[in-house]
Structures are given as structure tokens and as C-alpha cells.
Amino acid sequence: MKKMLTLLLALAMVLSLAACGGGDKPADNAGDSAPADTSAPADTGSEDAGTEAPAFTTVEAGKLHMSTNAAFPPYEMTTDAGGFEGIDVEVAQAIAEKLGLELVVDDMGFDAALTAVQTGQSDIAMAGITVTEDRQQVMDFSDSYATGIQVVIVKEDSPIATLDDLSNAQMIGCQKATTGYIYCSDTPENGGYGEDHVTAYETGALAVMALVNGQVDAVVIDNEPAKSFVASNDGLKILDTEFAVEDYAIGLAKGNTALLEAVNTAMAELKADGTFQDIVDKYITAE
Ligand code: ARG
Numbered sequence: 001m002k003k004m005l006t007l008l009l010a011l012a013m014v015l016s017l018a019a020c021g022g023g024d025k026p027a028d029n030a031g032d033s034a035p036a037d038t039s040a041p042a043d044t045g046s047e048d049a050g051t052e053a054p055a056f057t058t059v060e061a062g063k064l065h066m067s068t069n070a071a072f073p074p075y076e077m078t079t080d081a082g083g084f085e086g087i088d089v090e091v092a093q094a095i096a097e098k099l100g101l102e103l104v105v106d107d108m109g110f111d112a113a114l115t116a117v118q119t120g121q122s123d124i125a126m127a128g129i130t131v132t133e134d135r136q137q138v139m140d141f142s143d144s145y146a147t148g149i150q151v152v153i154v155k156e157d158s159p160i161a162t163l164d165d166l167s168n169a170q171m172i173g174c175q176k177a178t179t180g181y182i183y184c185s186d187t188p189e190n191g192g193y194g195e196d197h198v199t200a201y202e203t204g205a206l207a208v209m210a211l212v213n214g215q216v217d218a219v220v221i222d223n224e225p226a227k228s229f230v231a232s233n234d235g236l237k238i239l240d241t242e243f244a245v246e247d248y249a250i251g252l253a254k255g256n257t258a259l260l261e262a263v264n265t266a267m268a269e270l271k272a273d274g275t276f277q278d279i280v281d282k283y284i285t286a287e
Contacts, residue, residue: 056099056258058123064101066092067122069110071203073228074283075128078107088126090279091145091270092250095124098266109202111177114139117251123259125251128222130179135251142250142263145276149223150180150243153211156235160218163241167193173207173216176200180220183244208233222246224284 059065068088070076076086084105096103106113106122117125118139130148131141154160160169172193174181181200186192199216201207207219208229220243221229230236250267252260270276 056256056262058101058259059120060104062102063104064092064096064099064124065104065106065122067106067108067113067116067125068127069113069203070105070107071205072110072128072222072225074224076105076126087146087279087283088128090282091267091276092124092126094270094275094279095263095266098269099262109177110175114177114251117253120253123252123256124263128225128248129251130246131249132179132182132246138254140252140254140256140260142252142260142267144247144249145267145271146248146280148246148248150183150220150246151223151226152239152241152243153208153219153221153226153230153236154217154239155211156237158217158237161239163239163243166218169193169197169217171216172198173210173219174198174200175204175207175221176202178204178221179244179246180222184220205229208236211236 066088068076068084070078070084070086070089072086074086075088076084079085084107089103089105092105093103106116108116110127113122113125113127114129114135116122125139128146128148129135129141131144135141152160152163152166160166166172167188172184174184177200181198183191184193185195185198185200188194199207199210201210204219204221204225207216207221210216211219212233212235219226219229223238226238230238250263252263267276
């Protein structure tokens with residue numbers, strides 16, 4: 001990385017010298033694009049004894065900061081001891097180990113977890129994040145590692161039985177900033193139910209609590225958390241219909257190609273050697 005910077009700087013100097021001596025200057029900002037970012041984060045290398053260890057940088061030297069919203073079982077949740085567990089947490093842990101880094105879990109709101117990685121406050125965002133075109137505009141994504149399905153939770157005795165019935169729902173509860181919220185709050189022409197029919201909650205658990213308390217008529221949320229919430233609350237069921245099928249991936253800051261590649265390589269290795277599946281099996285029992 002340092003070598004690369006030196007090379008680029010040298011090149012930039014040569015170019016700006018050339019521009020100075022070259023009589024007619026096409027533009028006067030020839031030297032301004034030199035990558036002289038002194039605020040660049042600390043260098044960290046990969047410890048994996050690969051042939052050419054990719055030089056990536058992390059927010060904090062030696063650490064891999066993962067921003068998440070740990071209220072999304074079985075992907076990320078808090079433990080009674082005050083720690084974190086779940087599929088994303090363990091997979092991130094395994095990736096960090098492969099990169100020779102220490103995993104640090106930064107728990108925050110879901111929208112904040114997405115923003116944190118975009119603004120360089122975290123290295124990866126891992127929170128059962130669905131890849132969407134809009135998000136791809138502002139962040140990069142790793143290869144997908146799971147499928148998520150948006151499902152509908154209702155009370156066992158609910159008159160809502162199909163997605164069409166949902167348009168009669170007085171109020172749908174969703175977690176703020178999630179794809180469930182984005183789809184449901186869209187206009188009916190676009191397949192949504194309109195903003196007036198959706199309430200955004202800070203967490204999925206709060207949306208489900210609102211359903212239990214009769215404040216909303218249905219909750220639209222990802223299938224695995226849905227199963228977990230239905231299991232831990234009496235009188236709820238998941239409709240037998242899928243709202244949307246999605247891909248989960250790890251989010252990274254745009255242009256952090258070296259880290260993206262390192263993460264993809266680590267993930268591919270974890271899949272190839274069975275570690276990834278072992279982690280999934282620990283949290284999701286096949287039906
Ligand atoms: N898959 C959905 C999305 O990306 C919901 C993810 C919510 N994740 C969480 N950890 N709360 O919008």
C-alpha cells in the first residue's frame with residue numbers, strides 16, 4: 001500500500017511538472033488529483049500466508065469493525081452476558097480470524113449500521129442486509145451468503161390470509177429502514193400499501209410487540225427472524241405466502257476493493273471447508 005502511494009505520488013509529481021512545462025495548460029488542476037489523503041486509516045495486512053496478501057486498510061489497525069443491529073435473530077442478537085451471537089456474528093468472527101484481525105461488533109440502529117460502513121466508521125456492515133439497487137448506489141456488497149424472504153406475521157385468528165388481504169390491513173408494522181418497510185410503504189401502483197398504512201419501529205421485536213398488543217394488524221419482516229419471534233410469542237403465525245425473495249450480503253464502503261476481495265476470499269474458504277454451513281446449522285434447524 002505504501003509503495004503504491006509513493007508510486008502514485010511520484011507519478012502525480014511527474015504529471016504536474018509536465019503540465020507546468022508544457023506551455024498551454026488544458027486545465028490548471030493537473031496536480032490536484034494526487035491521492036495525498038493523510039487521514040487514511042491505519043494499514044493492516046492480511047496474515048494469511050497467501051501468495052500476494054492484498055493490502056487493505058481497516059478503521060482501526062488490527063481490528064475488523066462490524067456495524068450491525070443485534071435484534072435480528074438468528075443472524076445477530078445479544079447474549080445474556082452482554083455479548084453478541086448469531087450467524088452473522090460468527091461468520092464475521094471467522095472472516096476476521098482469516099484476515100488476522102480481531103472482530104469488534106458495533107451494535108446500533110439498522111439504518112445507522114448501513115450508514116456507518118458508508119462513512120468509514122465500520123469496516124463491514126453485517127445485519128442480514130438485503131442487496132438492493134438503491135443500496136448498491138451508496139455501498140459495495142460482498143458475494144451473497146444467504147437468502148432472505150419477506151414474510152407476513154399476523155395473529156392466529158387474523159382475517160388476513162393472503163397478500164391481497166394485506167391491502168385491507170389498517171396498519172402494517174415494519175422495522176425502520178428495512179426492505180420490508182420500503183416495499184410496504186411504497187405506493188399501491190408499485191405494489192406497496194402506502195406510507196399511511198405502515199408504522200416503522202426501531203426493531204423488528206418492537207413491531208411484533210405492537211402486533212401482539214393490537215396496534216398493527218400485520219408485520220412484514222424477514223423469514224428467519226419471523227420464525228424466531230413467532231416461536232417466542234403466543235398466538236402468532238406466519239402467512240403461507242412470500243412477499244419478496246432477497247439476497248443477503250456484507251456491506252462495505254464503496255471502492256474498498258482490497259477489503260472486499262479479502263472478505264469474498266475468506267467467505268469462499270469458509271463455505272468450501274464447511275465452516276459456514278456448520279454455523280448456519282447451529283442457528284437454523286432444517287425443517
Ligand atoms: N433484510 C432486511 C433489509 O436488509 C432487514 C434486515 C434487518 N436487519 C437487522 N439486523 N435488523 O432491509
